Amino acid sequence: MTxxxxxxxxxxxxxxxxxxxxxxxTPGARLILVISCWSSISSDxxxxxxxxxxxxxxxxxxxxxKIATGSETSVVLNHTDYRLHAVLYERDDCPxxxxxxAGTSSSASVSTLAATVPANATGRAFGVVNAPxxxxxxxxxxxxLSRHFAPDDSASNSAxxxxxxxxxxxxxxxxxxxxxxxxxxxxxxxxxxxxxxTDAAAPSAPSSLRATSIxxxxxxxxxxxxxxxxxxxxxxxxxxGSKQGSDQAGLSYTFTGxxxxxxxxxxxxxxxxxxxxxxxxxxxxxxxxxxxxxxxPPNLRVVETTHTSITVAWDASTDSVGVAGYGxxxxxxxxxxxxxxxxxxxxRLARGTTYTIGVDAADAVNNRSAMAGITAATxxxxxxxxxxxxxxxxxxxxxxxxxxxxxxxxxxxxxxEVLLDGVLAASTAQLGYVLEDLEAGSVHEVAVRAVxxxxxxxxxxxxxxxxPVGDWVPVASPVYRLGDWVGNARDAHGVTWTVEEExxxxxxxxxxxxGADSDNADGGFDGPGRYGSRIVTLSGTAVADxxxxxxxxxxxxxxxxxxxxxxxxxxAEAHLTRQAKVRLEDTVEITDRDSLAFEWSLVVKASNPxxxxxxxxxxxxxxxxxxxxxATTITMAGDYPTIPARFLLYGPVTEPVIRVEELxxxxxxxxxxxxxxxxxxxxxxLATREVWALVPPDVWPEPRPGRTMLARFPAxxxxxxxxxxxxxxxxxxxxxxxTSPRLVIEATDAWI
Numbered sequence: 048m049t050x051x052x053x054x055x056x057x058x059x060x061x062x063x064x065x066x067x068x069x070x071x072x073t074p075g076a077r078l079i080l081v082i083s084c085w086s087s088i089s090s091d092x093x094x095x096x097x098x099x100x101x102x103x104x105x106x107x108x109x110x111x112x113k114i115a116t117g118s119e120t121s122v123v124l125n126h127t128d129y130r131l132h133a134v135l136y137e138r139d140d141c142p143x144x145x146x147x148x149a150g151t152s153s154s155a156s157v158s159t160l161a162a163t164v165p166a167n168a169t170g171r172a173f174g175v176v177n178a179p180x181x182x183x184x185x186x187x188x189x190x191x192l193s194r195h196f197a198p199d200d201s202a203s204n205s206a207x208x209x210x211x212x213x214x215x216x217x218x219x220x221x222x223x224x225x226x227x228x229x230x231x232x233x234x235x236x237x238x239x240x241x242x243x244x245t246d247a248a249a250p251s252a253p254s255s256l257r258a259t260s261i262x263x264x265x266x267x268x269x270x271x272x273x274x275x276x277x278x279x280x281x282x283x284x285x286x287x288g289s290k291q292g293s294d295q296a297g298l299s300y301t302f303t304g305x306x307x308x309x310x311x312x313x314x315x316x317x318x319x320x321x322x323x324x325x326x327x328x329x330x331x332x333x334x335x336x337x338x339x340x341x342x343x344p345p346n347l348r349v350v351e352t353t354h355t356s357i358t359v360a361w362d363a364s365t366d367s368v369g370v371a372g373y374g375x376x377x378x379x380x381x382x383x384x385x386x387x388x389x390x391x392x393x394x395r396l397a398r399g400t401t402y403t404i405g406v407d408a409a410d411a412v413n414n415r416s417a418m419a420g421i422t423a424a425t426x427x428x429x430x431x432x433x434x435x436x437x438x439x440x441x442x443x444x445x446x447x448x449x450x451x452x453x454x455x456x457x458x459x460x461x462x463x464e465v466l467l468d469g470v471l472a473a474s475t476a477q478l479g480y481v482l483e484d485l486e487a488g489s490v491h492e493v494a495v496r497a498v499x500x501x502x503x504x505x506x507x508x509x510x511x512x513x514x515p516v517g518d519w520v521p522v523a524s525p526v527y528r529l530g531d532w533v534g535n536a537r538d539a540h541g542v543t544w545t546v547e548e549e550x551x552x553x554x555x556x557x558x559x560x561x562g563a564d565s566d567n568a569d570g571g572f573d574g575p576g577r578y579g580s581r582i583v584t585l586s587g588t589a590v591a592d593x594x595x596x597x598x599x600x601x602x603x604x605x606x607x608x609x610x611x612x613x614x615x616x617x618x619a620e621a622h623l624t625r626q627a628k629v630r631l632e633d634t635v636e637i638t639d640r641d642s643l644a645f646e647w648s649l650v651v652k653a654s655n656p657x658x659x660x661x662x663x664x665x666x667x668x669x670x671x672x673x674x675x676x677x678a679t680t681i682t683m684a685g686d687y688p689t690i691p692a693r694f695l696l697y698g699p700v701t702e703p704v705i706r707v708e709e710l711x712x713x714x715x716x717x718x719x720x721x722x723x724x725x726x727x728x729x730x731x732x733l734a735t736r737e738v739w740a741l742v743p744p745d746v747w748p749e750p751r752p753g754r755t756m757l758a759r760f761p762a763x764x765x766x767x768x769x770x771x772x773x774x775x776x777x778x779x780x781x782x783x784x785x786t787s788p789r790l791v792i793e794a795t796d797a798w799i
Contacts, residue, residue, distance in 0.1 A: 048392040049762075050136050072137045073762065074117035074736050075754065078244065079138060080491065082109040083177040083205035084368035104236030105179040106130075106203055108188070112148070112242075113669035114736050117736075119319035126272075130203035134196055141170050141242030145212070146219070153233035159221050160239060161241050166215045169320060170243015174208040174220065178235040180230040189221045192239075211615055212241055222402040249325050250275035250317035252280060253717070255384055258412040259299070263307030266332050268507050269299040273317035273325055274702075276718050276758055283328065285314040294318055294562040308718065332411065340416045341366035341408035346374060347419040350390065354398045354426045354457040355501040355785055360390040364408035364416060365380050376405040376418065377673040385409055393418040394784040398457075398503050398673045399427030404492045429457025429507035431497035434478075439493055444486070446493060446685035449479040453497035458785075463726065466494040466507065472665055474498070474791070484661045486624070487517035500786050502669060525620040527585060529651070532607045534585060540601040547587040552618060555799045556581045556656035558588030581656040582632060583616065586648040594642050604647055605635045616651060624661045625798060627653040655734075657687050667774045668790040676776040677787075678708070682769065684796040689765040691734030696775070698722025699783035705731075705790065707764065708772040715759040724783055729753055731767050760798075766794050 054069040061083035071680055072078060080096065082088065087107045092098050100110040115137070124131065147707040148162040174192050175184055184197035185205040190209040198206075220239045228236060233639075253270040260267035273279050281294030286302050291536040305311060311334060314327040346360040364370050377393055380735065396402065402425075403420040432454040440447045453460055463474045465480050485491065488703070496507035518539035527546055534546040547597030556578040589604075591597035608614050608631040616625040629651035636648040662760055666681045683690050694714075696703060701721045714731065722728065728741040738760070740753030754760070775790045 049076065049137055050139060051569060052134060052195065052209075053078070053137045054133075054135040055196045056131075056133040056135075057200075058129055058133075059198065060129055061130075061131075063125065063127040063509050065126055065133075066121055066707070066769050067118075067133060067135060068121045069126070069135055071117055071120050072115040073139070074115055074141050075323055076115045076137050077114050077141045077242065078119065078470040079136040079141065079173060080109075080111040080122060080133060081125070081173055081175050081207060081240075082111070082131065082133045083107075083175050083203070083207070084109070084126065084132070084241065085128050085203040086126075088124060088126050088131075090603050091485075093124065093127045096122070096361045099144050100147040100149070100238060100240050102236050102238045103539045104151035104177070104234035106236060108149070108175045108177055108236055108238045108745065110173070110175075110238065110240045126736045130200045132196075132198045132200070132203070132205040132602045134207045136173065136209065136244065138171060140244075142244050143242065145170060145241040145243050147238065147240040149236065149238040151234045152225070153235075154225070157179050158721050159219055160237060161217060162220050162239060162241070162660055163379060164213055164215045164241065165245050167245045167247050167323065168212055168215060168241070168243050169246065170241060171211055172210055172239055173242045174222075174237070174239040176206050176225070176235060176237040177227050178220050178227055178659075179285050180204070182236075183225060183228040185224045186239065187223050190218055191460050191686040192220070196570050199639045204304070212243055222503050228715055234309040240768045240785040246319060246323065246577050248276050248319075248718075249323040250279050250319050252326045253298075253317055254328065254329050256313070256315055258313070258720050260301075260328065260334045261332060261334065261336055263334055263336065265301055265303045266305060266311060266313065266334060267299065267301040268313050268315070268330070268332075270328060272298060274718055275317070275319045277319055279317050280320050281318050283316050283324070284320060285312075286317075287312050288314075290772045307334050310685070330411065337368055337410065337412050337414060339367045339410075340414040341370050342388075343417045344406045344408050344419045347404075347406055347421050347480050348490065349423045351392075351424055352423060354429045354503070356392055356394045357396060357402065357404065357408070357423045357425060358392040359404055359421065359423070361419065362404050363389060364407070364409045366414075370408050371411045371413075372375070372408050372409055372411065372682075374415070376407075377402055379403075379405075380674060382673060384635050390782070394779075395501070395670060396425050398425055398429060398501070399423055400672075402673070426457070430503045431456050431460055433506040433508050434495050435589065436499055437495055437508040437510060439510045441514050444484060444489065444514060445742050446482045446485065446514065447479070448482070448493065448495065449497050450477060450508070456499060456503065456505070458499040459496050461500045462498050464496050464498055464504070466496070466789070468492050471492075471667065474667065485514045486661075487514055490515050500586075502787060521731075523641075525618050525784050528617040528619070528723070530607045532604060536586065540600065540603075540649070541592045541596060545587045545589070546585055549583075550583075551581055551583040551587055552658070553617075578656040581653040581658075582651045583627075583653065584648065586636075586646070588644055588646055589641065589643045597643055597645060600764065601637050601645060601647075604637065604649070608651070609693075614651075616653070616680075618658075627658055627660055628655065629653045653748045656799070657690075658799075659799040660684070663793050663795040664772075666792045668773060668785040668792070670775070674776060675778060678772055678774040679792070680770050680772045681766070682770060683766050683793055683794060685768050687768060687797040687799050690767060690794055690797045691732070692766050692792055693733070694729075694789040695793075696729045696731070697789045697791070699724045699780035699786055700726045700775075700788035701778035701780055703729075703775060703777035703788065706774045706776070707766070708774060710763065711765070711769065712764045713759060714757060714761075714764060717758040720756050721780060722788065723780060725786065725789070729756065731760075736760070762763050 078261040191210040436451040523535040632652040633650040730739040738753040739750040
């Protein structure tokens with residue numbers, strides 16, 4: 048989202064109504080409209096806006112707001128008086144109104160207001176003053192508010208200010224230098240409104256606090272990062288209850304000046320930006336050297352094996368001071384933190400695969416033993432059967448598939464994968480699927496295979512299918528298609544359509560320069576702008592076999608798009624077919640040339656300037672065996688700098704995180720977020736920035752808005768031309784450890 052002054056408006060001499068224009072905001076941002084006027088507008092608030100505050104002295108000030116849809120480019124105030132001034136702000140850090148105060152003054156110098164700023168508040172304050180005479184352009188403000196717009200007019204002189212919220216508690220806002228020149232017209236009015244949020248949730252306690260080095264005079268400790276719903280800003284370190292200096296960003300600390308042989312209590316807590324502090328993690332350490340590691344855990348053994356899991360156990364290790372925990376490793380990869388138990392089950396393994404498993408012991412200062420090792424194999428077999436009775440029916444640029452249910456093996460069937468020419472094209476829980484947007488006359492190998500809950504894939508059933516040829520014959524390149532109309536081709540009615548001029552398709556859309564750089568704190572970007580709509584003009588001639596055929600061709604062309612309809616303009620070049628959704632921009636022009644031929648012109652507009660590939664790219668991510676993370680690389684073609692995609696994240700998983708490695712950006716869910724099983728999902732659309740939560744119909748019959756489940760959704764999060772490594776990570780759901788979550792990625796190559 049963006050944080051900016053979207054518009055300033057001086058209605059002097061304009062009369063009414065007043066129209067304030069601005070560039071379209073980011074969907075989900077809050078638009079805040081601060082108005083200073085000679086007479087009230089409360090009786091005529093624009094549709095969709097809420098009046099958050101209104102104050103009056105001799106004149107009036109109003110504060111309106113709304114949540115942006117992203118389509119707004121103007122607001123109209125049906126106010127007849129010309130003495131109206133306004134500032135429109137767009138903010139992503141102002142979800143709620145926190146306080147509002149107003150006051151009046153007949154003094155020529157000072158007006159004072161008292162407000163209470165809530166604890167743990169972050170956000171912004173917006174102020175305005177209207178003096179009925181003199182000038183407000185020289186006013187000075189306190190509490191960090193800065194003046195940025197001060198128009199003057201007859202009997203209505205305004206000044207607008209904004210700044211970060213002051214510290215929590217009782218705060219007095221003061222404006223001076225009103226420079227009022229009359230005692231007859233008095234009562235200047237001043238208002239301050241604070242917007243933002245209060246963060247009352249403390250971070251989690253830092254985990255795995257441990258001593259890494261101990262001498263007779265020093266102890267070094269480390270810990271793992273804490274988590275917070277907004278963000279951890281630092282850590283406090285304590286020794287025997289006394290804080291050691293100020294908060295720090297690092298995950299380690301060394302206590303010095305200690306006395307050998309004494310026991311010290313080391314504690315660490317986490318702090319967020321609102322000042323909330325977590326519970327303290329603590330360990331007691333004796334200031335002496337312990338360099339002796341524990342003994343190797345004895346009697347490591349396999350307790351149980353299944354098709355997707357191995358359970359191992361061992362006996363207790365010994366140590367000169369004491370064993371603090373045991374680490375379990377698979378193929379050298381650590382399985383979670385150290386544990387106190389002597390048994391562990393490794394889940395989500397591949398069938399019929401041999402794994403090397405190791406266990407070591409650690410003491411309180413993290414001296415680690417040598418590793419006990421063992422090899423064990425999961426059970427083989429138990430894969431699903433091939434789906435029976437696969438049928439493939441070719442239609443116009445599509446193939447309709449149907450099949451019977453595969454027989455389950457060791458685990459139930461979870462879904463079916465559809466492969467097109469050896470590449471994964473889709474997955475579905477249904478017993479059928481339609482492959483669309485195929486080339487007319489193309490030949491494809493189509494396969495379907497079953498996948499069970501443990502990610503085992505059965506044998507694929509393969510068929511070869513020929514898509515019917517088109518009912519038109521190309522006469523030149525490229526071939527243009529819009530609905531049933533085909534340009535540079537002889538159509539099914541015997542009419543030859545020739546495109547003689549094209550404008551707007553092969554050239555880039557016009558860039559729109561940004562008014563100001565965006566705040567990159569939450570993924571905003573600095574850049575020259577974005578691309579505007581694409582206007583495509585096609586014109587040429589059409590030749591029919593008869594006069595009746597010519598007239599029918601003209602009717603088909605004028606009916607190819609209704610005035611409000613949306614179609615797909617598809618352009619097939621020798622090496623590539625691209626398309627865009629368009630609507631009619633102007634009337635279709637037709638001019639008879641003779642009894643069999645006519646000239647035509649067609650103008651369409653694509654609101655999304657990207658030219659997309661015909662078929663989207665499909666990929667899936669699941670957790671790797673014995674890990675809580677997995678990744679895939681999806682390679683996108685084209686030259687459009689940002690390629691929107693759709694992410695479908697299915698459970699079971701806790702606190703999932705989606706990351707694009709090349710950008711270093713993450714979509715992170717809030718602490719405590721759980722998708723309990725595969726029936727629960729998040730649908731994330733990177734183009735519209737919409738997020739939907741999908742739940743079983745018996746829980747809720749339709750998708751719910753899911754944006755509130757995300758702690759972070761950077762504005763720059765999108766795919767880009769070239770390789771995109773998408774990683775999914777998260778925690779296991781208790782009782783669902785054998786099932787992997789799944790991230791489905793659908794994206795389409797895009798060109799400017």
